[in-house]
Amino acid sequence: MLLRHLSRYLLLALLATALGARAQTPVGLGWAKNNVNGAIFRKNSVVSQGQNQYVAYYDSAGYVTLGKRRLPTGPWQTQRTPYQGNVKDAHNVISLMADGAGYLHLSFDHHNNPLRYCRSTAPGSLTMGALEPMTGQQEQKVSYPEFYRYPSGDLLFMYRDGGSGNGNLVLNRYDVKTKKWTRLHDVLIDGQGQRNAYWQACLDARGTIHVSWVWRESPNVASNHDMAYARSLDGGKTWQKSTGEPYALPITEATAEYAARIPQNSELINQTTITADAAGTPYIASYWRPAGTQVPQYQLVYLQGKQWQTAQISQRTTPFSLSGVGTKKIPISRPQLLVATQKGKTAAYLLFRDAERQDRASVLQCPDLGKKQWAAADLTSTSVGNWEPSYDTERWKKDGLLSLFVQRTGQGDGETLENLPAQPVYVLDWTPGRPVRPAAIGAGQGSTGAVAPARATDYKLVWADEFDQAGPPDPKNWQFETGFVRNHELQWYQPENARCENGQLIIEAKAENRPNPTYKPGSTDWRTSRPTITATSASLNTRGRQQWQYGRFEMRARIDARAGLWPAFWTLGVEKPWPSNGEIDIMEYYKGKILANVASGTAKPYTAKWHSETKPITSWAPGWGQQFHVWRMDWDAQAIRLYVDDELLNETPLTQTVNQDGTNFNPMRQPHYVLLNLALGGDNGGELPATSLPSRYEIDYVRVYQR
Numbered sequence: 090m091l092l093r094h095l096s097r098y099l100l101l102a103l104l105a106t107a108l109g110a111r112a113q114t115p116v117g118l119g120w121a122k123n124n125v126n127g128a129i130f131r132k133n134s135v136v137s138q139g140q141n142q143y144v145a146y147y148d149s150a151g152y153v154t155l156g157k158r159r160l161p162t163g164p165w166q167t168q169r170t171p172y173q174g175n176v177k178d179a180h181n182v183i184s185l186m187a188d189g190a191g192y193l194h195l196s197f198d199h200h201n202n203p204l205r206y207c208r209s210t211a212p213g214s215l216t217m218g219a220l221e222p223m224t225g226q227q228e229q230k231v232s233y234p235e236f237y238r239y240p241s242g243d244l245l246f247m248y249r250d251g252g253s254g255n256g257n258l259v260l261n262r263y264d265v266k267t268k269k270w271t272r273l274h275d276v277l278i279d280g281q282g283q284r285n286a287y288w289q290a291c292l293d294a295r296g297t298i299h300v301s302w303v304w305r306e307s308p309n310v311a312s313n314h315d316m317a318y319a320r321s322l323d324g325g326k327t328w329q330k331s332t333g334e335p336y337a338l339p340i341t342e343a344t345a346e347y348a349a350r351i352p353q354n355s356e357l358i359n360q361t362t363i364t365a366d367a368a369g370t371p372y373i374a375s376y377w378r379p380a381g382t383q384v385p386q387y388q389l390v391y392l393q394g395k396q397w398q399t400a401q402i403s404q405r406t407t408p409f410s411l412s413g414v415g416t417k418k419i420p421i422s423r424p425q426l427l428v429a430t431q432k433g434k435t436a437a438y439l440l441f442r443d444a445e446r447q448d449r450a451s452v453l454q455c456p457d458l459g460k461k462q463w464a465a466a467d468l469t470s471t472s473v474g475n476w477e478p479s480y481d482t483e484r485w486k487k488d489g490l491l492s493l494f495v496q497r498t499g500q501g502d503g504e505t506l507e508n509l510p511a512q513p514v515y516v517l518d519w520t521p522g523r524p525v526r527p528a529a530i531g532a533g534q535g536s537t538g539a540v541a542p543a544r545a546t547d548y549k550l551v552w553a554d555e556f557d558q559a560g561p562p563d564p565k566n567w568q569f570e571t572g573f574v575r576n577h578e579l580q581w582y583q584p585e586n587a588r589c590e591n592g593q594l595i596i597e598a599k600a601e602n603r604p605n606p607t608y609k610p611g612s613t614d615w616r617t618s619r620p621t622i623t624a625t626s627a628s629l630n631t632r633g634r635q636q637w638q639y640g641r642f643e644m645r646a647r648i649d650a651r652a653g654l655w656p657a658f659w660t661l662g663v664e665k666p667w668p669s670n671g672e673i674d675i676m677e678y679y680k681g682k683i684l685a686n687v688a689s690g691t692a693k694p695y696t697a698k699w700h701s702e703t704k705p706i707t708s709w710a711p712g713w714g715q716q717f718h719v720w721r722m723d724w725d726a727q728a729i730r731l732y733v734d735d736e737l738l739n740e741t742p743l744t745q746t747v748n749q750d751g752t753n754f755n756p757m758r759q760p761h762y763v764l765l766n767l768a769l770g771g772d773n774g775g776e777l778p779a780t781s782l783p784s785r786y787e788i789d790y791v792r793v794y795q796r
Contacts, residue, residue, distance in 0.1 A: 115513035116156040116165045119146040119496050122506040123179040126514070127476035127498040129423040130289075130360045131182045132235035134494035135481040135516055138187035141213055142481065142492065142516070145185040145195065149511035151176040153183055153197055155215045160484075161518075168215040172205070174198035179500060184234045187483075189242015189265045193217070196234035201252050204228035223261050223270035232256070233360070237292045238483060241265070245298065245325060247290060250276075253308040256285035257339070258300075260325050273325045278302060279339035287313070287359030293369050294486055298325055301363045301373045301390075304342055306353065311412040313357040316373060316390055317345035318397075331371070331392055348397040349390045351377055356385040356411045361423045367430045374426035374439055376403075383408040387424055387439060387453065402453055402463045407445055407710050418502045420444035420710035422477040427521060429489060434459065438521045440468075440478035440493065444710035447734050448472040449527065450495055450517070468493070468519060470527035472736035474509070475500035481516075493517045495530055499708070508703060548641050548794035555790045556594040562587055566635055570628040570766075572607060573616040578655070578771030580626040581605070587627035594788040596767045598626040598654070600779065624782060628766030636663055636760040637793055642722040644765075645789040648678050650706055650714030653777030655679045655768035656786040658720055660761035665690070668697035669748050671756025675731055676720040679774045681706055685731035685739035689756055690748035698749060702731075702739040717789060729757060763791065 119126045126134075126146045135144045137160060144156040144165075153170045172195075175181050180200040187193050191212030198205050207217045222228055227250045237245040244263035249256040257280060260273035278286040278300075288302035298321040306312035319328045319340060328336040330346040337344065351357050357377035365371050373390040379401065387403035409420055422442035429436050439453040450469040455462060474497040481492035495515045499507025515530055554566050561584065569584040580598060587596050601622055609617040648656045657677045662670035669690030677684040683704050688697040706714050721732040729746075731739040746757040767786040770777040 115515050116144055116146070117154060117167050117514055118149055118511040119154075119514040120149055120151060120176045121474070121496065121498050121509045121512040123177065124475045124477065124498045124500040125174075125176050125179045125182055126496050127473075127479075127494070128179060128182050129362070129425065129477035129479055130233055130235065131479045131494070132184050132237065132290075133186060133482060134183070134479040135484075135492050136185055136187050137481050137484045137487070137492070138189070138191055141187075141191075142484065143185060143187060143193060143215075144494065144514065144516055145183045145197075146494075146496070146514050147174055147176045147183065153195065155185075155193070155217075156514075157213075157215055166215070170195075170217050172197065172207070172217070172220075175200075177506060180232065184236055186236030186238055186244055188238065188244050188263065192268075194236060194244060194263070196231075196236070196246070196248075199231045199234055199248070201230045201232055204231045204234075204248075206234075223263075224272045226272060227259055227275060230256075235290065237290065237298070239292065239324060240294075240296045243324075245273075245292065246270070247288070249285065251280075251285065253285065253305065255280060255282060258286055258288060258302075262325065274338065276339040277328070278319075278345075279341050280304075281341055284342065286317070289361055289363045289373075291364050291482070293365035294367065295369055296324065297322055297365070297369050299363050299365055299371045301348060301371070303351075303357060303359050303375075305359065309412060310359070311354050311356075313351075313359050313411075314353045314355070315347055315351050316349040316375065318348045318371065318373070319346065320371070331397075332395065348373060348392075349388075349399050352380075355380075356409070358411065358419075358423055362426045364426050364428055366428045366435050372426055372428055372437065374402075374424045376421065376424065378408075385409065385411075385421070387441065389426075389437070389439075391458075400461060402439060402455070405443065405445060407712065409711060418475065418500050418708065422475075425478040425480060427480075427485060427491065428458075429521065436522065438491075439463075440480070440491075442473055442476055442478070444713075447736065448474060448476075450476065450478065450493070450530075452521075452525070454521070456522070466525040467527040468517060468525060469495065469530045470735070471530050472497060472734075473530065474498045474512075475507075489520070491517075491519045491521060493519065497530065501708075507705075507708065547796050549796075551637070551640070551793055551795045552635055553790060553792040554594075555592065556589040556788065557592050559589055562589060562594060562629060566631055567629040568632060568634065570630070573605075573619070574628065576768065576771040576773065577615050578774065579769040579777055580624045580767075581622040582628045582766070583625055584627065584629075586625050587629055592789070594765070596627045596629075596656075596765065596786040596788070598624060598767050598769055598782055598784045598786075600782040601625050624769050624777070626767045626769060628764065628768075630661075630762055630764040632661075632663070632762040634762075635793075636762045637795065638758070638760040639725050640793050640795040642675060642724070642763065643719060643790075643792045643794070644676065644721075645717055645719045646676070647717045647787045648676075648714065649781075649784040649786065650678065650681070651778075651781045651784065652680075653770050653775050653781045654784050655771065655774035657764070657766055657768065658791075659764050660722075661764065662756040662759045662761050664759055665748075665754065665756065667695065669750065669754065669756060671746065671759070671761065672697070673722060673724070673729060673731075673757075673761065675722045676733070678706075683733060683738070685733075687729055687731075687739065687741040687746060687757070689746040690750055690754075692750050700739065700741040700745065704738060717787075724757070726758070763793075765791070 674686035
């Protein structure tokens with residue numbers, strides 16, 4: 090099964106390359122129910138040494154898995170280690186580094202628990218040795234392990250000792266010649282039992298260590314405040330401020346140098362990024378909400394001469410709030426920052442993800458920081474879910490080339506999981522400064538063994554209804570269902586509840602109270618046992634008027650996401666009774682979830698075999714339910730792929746849609762017609778509060794394309 094999974098993604102990646110942004114063949118399939126593979130504080134997820142590049146991730150069963158390739162574009166070889174992590178906690182990331190002799194070092198599965206560290210059995214090997222201590226001191230409450238490589242090939246290891254709101258920064262150094270770890274500092278930054286530092290660090294080309302951090306007063310993320318800075322010119326032994334003034338160690342809140350003063354409750358995030366240019370000048374990037382505004386923005390904090398400066402570099406429009414404990418589901422990622430100095434100009438590249446850009450991997454580029462002009466571009470054409478950027482720091486230092494770890498990931502709030510199957514892990518290569526054409530990243534839900542999905546240019550429009558003519562929907566395209574129809578729903582369907590106005594089809598559900606004309610006293614049929622009609626709505630379809638086998642089906646619409654409502658955009662096959670005729674729910678919404686479903690028949694009449702995927706509406710940015718979105722089906726002889734706003738929700742191979750009744754009939758290899766309806770309550774819609782009516786399902790267009 091795994092080989093079939095990978096075959097599809099191999100073809101997808103090979104076909105979907107880009108100028109300046111290229112996704113090589115996927116390394117493998119990684120755990121994706123939360124962001125443990127995609128968290129920003131992985132130092133590193135990808136790393137190179139010599140001509141070899143390595144990557145680490147948790148596979149679908151939570152095992153630490155390693156990959157290796159020969160640069161620049163060699164094939165990946167992978168090996169699962171014997172080590173398994175608690176992947177249900179998104180803090181428990183894998184950090185990876187190769188030392189100057191070529192040995193791999195791994196630290197993984199930490200959130201206030203004993204150190205888990207190992208190294209490879211030989212240079213360049215993916216076989217890891219036994220777990221072992223480093224120094225044996227302060228290794229019982231480890232969080233946020235991070236490796237950095239000195240120019241000499243030695244390693245620096247940083248971690249938090251203690252808990253959120255009460256932890257200290259510890260530093261170890263590894264000698265590549267003796268193969269032993271020694272302690273640099275038991276406590277570099279001291280929270281004094283009242284707070285802790287959430288840091289970010291880098292080693293520049295000269296070997297200077299730069300560290301910046303925010304303070305947190307309690308486990309609540311809202312208590313983050315201020316941005317502090319320190320550097321070391323001697324490998325971490327002594328530390329100083331940007332002015333050269335020595336620090337008395339450990340550094341405390343009272344003695345720290347502050348690059349930016351940011352109050353609590355500013356939506357200031359922790360653990361972001363710091364980097365330095367060729368001259369060793371530090372640059373810090375983060376996000377917070379500027380005073381007097383409601384929208385968090387990406388911010389650049391940098392040293393200009395002897396003064397720290399802050400510049401807003403994004404123009405976001407969507408507010409959100411940070412509060413509470415644990416991993417948060419946030420509509421933007423923490424950023425990574427790269428800088429490059431050429432011909433006296435310093436260029437900057439901020440890597441990020443934002444729901445305002447459909448959760449793609451994106452970059453804000455500034456070719457000359459002196460001019461402060463930033464422009465955004467997408468590095469991927471598909472959603473990466475809740476991913477945050479991490480990259481090969483050593484390849485960037487050596488070649489000025491970005492190797493970015495990319496995997497679509499889910500993430501629930503407070504360590505809850507999202508129902509997302511294993512997703513392909515990629516290393517995306519891009520040379521900053523070159524034109525960007527987004528790379529397609531595989532985001533499928535299952536195996537097809539088929540060719541890559543067709544591109545938009547492969548299709549031509551064969552039918553559409555733009556609803557531009559005011560009045561009833563065009564009878565050449567649509568017919569209506571009437572009465573109580575299915576699923577014990579509350580509404581009485583009637584044509585009067587559908588109309589075209591202002592270029593949209595409006596399906597309106599209303600509260601009404603009138604006799605049921607089909608009522609039969611004593612009837613056991615739910616349709617005829619109801620004496621009254623309490624609500625009306627509309628359901629229309631193209632049956633007998635328009636039908637298609639295969640193609641791209643697309644709708645732009647706004648749904649009402651209140652309780653008890655059940656809007657849908659779906660298809661049914663023209664032959665056989667349900668579900669042996671086949672049902673495809675391109676869009677269905679109820680009980681706070683968007684659904685993407687495919688159903689075929691079983692040996693039991695009127696009992697379906699479902700291939701269903703759901704996504705809570707709260708997983709998108711606030712206000713998502715009040716906006717128009719594009720739902721799409723790409724359907725060919727190999728698979729059905731269901732999307733919203735280009736995010737793949739469900740992929741079902743047609744090998745899995747054959748009716749299980751002995752007939753060998755595949756309802757997905759026959760023509761289908763389209764249905765649009767707004768249902769109320771019923772078997773799935775849930776309880777309908779009186780406040781939910783009236784309700785409008787607003788459809789901008791429905792279009793069908795074929796190759």
